[in-house]
Amino acid sequence: MAPEGFAFDHDERAAIAEHDGGVPKRYADAFARLQQEKPRGVDLARWRQAMQDGGLFLDRWGVTADALGWEVADVFGLDPVAPLARYDAMGLIWLLAGATVRLLDERSATLSTGLVFRRKQHGRR
Known part of the structure; x- marks a missing residue:
């Protein structure tokens, strides 16, 4: 469910991110899904923060992350x-x-706080 007062169309949101923002399609689709519905077990404030952090990450690093082989799950x-308890299954945006x-x-990703997020090792696409 989209936040109150927030009209949502998945395809439109994904297209805006991809075409206007230059975000790789697979990330644009995942970001649109994130905006569409709050994940079960995640409070509203954490969801909103993840959406903000995710958008900023994609604007700055989306193309680079894609070229480096970061999977959608890594982000x-x-x-x-147990969405907020399993750090080993948590993508980067949830930790920002x-x-x-x-x-x-x-x-890996080095954060402004000095922490380092190490992605799971997947086979390259």
């Missing part, structure tokens, strides 16, 4: 049973909490 992932990414490579 947006959440465990379906207002921080920004300062450096991104194939294996």
Whole structure:
């Protein structure tokens, strides 16, 4: 369910991110899904923060993350049973909490707080 007062069309949101923002399609689709419905087990404030952090990340790092082989789950992932308890299944945007990414490579993201997020190792696309 979209936030109150927020008209939502998944395809339109994804197209805006992809075509107007230059966001790779797979991330644009995932970001549109995130905006469409609050994940079960995530409070409203955390969801809103993740949407803001996700948008900022995609604006700055979306193309680079895609080129480096970051999977959608590395960026947006959440465990379906224990979404905010399973850090090993949590994507980067859920851990930003207002921080920004300062450096991104194939294996990790260094945050403005100094913390380092290490992505799960997947096979390259």
